[in-house]
Amino acid sequence: MYWRPITGADLITCLEIQPACLGDQLVGRTTAxxxxxxxxxxPSFLANVIESERPLAGHRIVACGMxxxxxxxxxxxxxxSPRAGLNSRIIAxxxxxESVVLNRxxxxxGNATEGIDFVNMYGAWRERxxxxxxxxxxxxxxxxxxxEHFTGYRFNRVLKEATGKxxxxxxxxxxxxxxxxxxxxxxxxxxxxxxxxxVTAPYSVAAKMYRYKPPVLRxxxxxxxxxxxxxxxxxxxxxxxDLGLSIEAIKKRWMSIFxxxxxxxxxxLSTVGAESEGRGPQKRxxxxxxxxxxxxxxxxxxxxKRR
Numbered sequence: 001m002y003w004r005p006i007t008g009a010d011l012i013t014c015l016e017i018q019p020a021c022l023g024d025q026l027v028g029r030t031t032a033x034x035x036x037x038x039x040x041x042x043p044s045f046l047a048n049v050i051e052s053e054r055p056l057a058g059h060r061i062v063a064c065g066m067x068x069x070x071x072x073x074x075x076x077x078x079x080x081s082p083r084a085g086l087n088s089r090i091i092a093x094x095x096x097x098e099s100v101v102l103n104r105x106x107x108x109x110g111n112a113t114e115g116i117d118f119v120n121m122y123g124a125w126r127e128r129x130x131x132x133x134x135x136x137x138x139x140x141x142x143x144x145x146x147x148e149h150f151t152g153y154r155f156n157r158v159l160k161e162a163t164g165k166x167x168x169x170x171x172x173x174x175x176x177x178x179x180x181x182x183x184x185x186x187x188x189x190x191x192x193x194x195x196x197x198x199v200t201a202p203y204s205v206a207a208k209m210y211r212y213k214p215p216v217l218r219x220x221x222x223x224x225x226x227x228x229x230x231x232x233x234x235x236x237x238x239x240x241x242d243l244g245l246s247i248e249a250i251k252k253r254w255m256s257i258f259x260x261x262x263x264x265x266x267x268x269l270s271t272v273g274a275e276s277e278g279r280g281p282q283k284r285x286x287x288x289x290x291x292x293x294x295x296x297x298x299x300x301x302x303x304x305k306r307r
Contacts, residue, residue: 118157214296236250
């Protein structure tokens with residue numbers, strides 16, 4: 001099994017795994033599905049699927065995780081007045097034009113200041129078609145994909161409405177979530193992870209996400225986008241196709257990135273000789289290796305508001 005980012009074609013299949021998480025209680029199914037589709041293009045929303053190389057009971061997608069950054073006011077309200085239907089209030093807010101979802105500028109500000117709150121809206125798997133070993137692998141992959149996708153953000157709190165007995169049990173077993181309230185009528189529970197709770201489980205999946213370091217390269221969004229795409233080892237021609245840019249534009253963007261590295265972190269390229277053969281590819285390799293180990297460089301960050 002392996003994980004990959006979600007696509008639009010995956011969305012309905014994923015939401016059908018755990019209908020209780022659809023969040024349609026306040027707006028109805030049609031509107032809820034429309035909002036989920038809108039979220040796919042939102043910079044605040046990130047999602048992964050777990051796919052089996054061989055279909056299990058006719059299914060290739062066996063699990064999915066989705067989440068979104070939310071305002072501090074919304075997170076405070078949910079913790080102080082816990083109720084069932086966390087997703088439904090997020091969905092209804094977006095549908096009404098009063099979204100509690102952060103935009104890119106707000107995420108950048110939070111990364112530079114007090115941190116940002118996150119709601120894990122969806123973490124579901126096809127439990128009935130897997131044996132215990134497969135289920136353990138899927139749950140581990142959900143954790144791994146979550147960390148790889150979200151490390152580099154300055155997390156404040158992570159909220160989640162765990163659903164079903166197995167979902168609640170798993171949230172408790174992680175050691176990082178604190179139970180806020182249980183809702184017997186919906187067989188769900190509101191749990192929250194904070195920096196303080198993660199300290200008690202230093203070897204947990206969540207612990208890595210809370211070890212935050214601010215970026216240093218001062219990359220522009222366009223430069224971050226190129227580097228994020230380059231992490232998979234794509235050539236300039238492939239990057240050109242993926243990003244819809246000319247080869248010349250790709251090269252100019254690399255030059256801009258190298259200039260920033262030379263200014264703010266020159267030691268990354270200090271051993272690449274000026275006259276060495278293949279100097280350009282060497283520089284790219286060094287920079288890509290650095291940002292792979294420092295994902296905060298690829299996240300929104302407000303240099304004007306940094307602390």
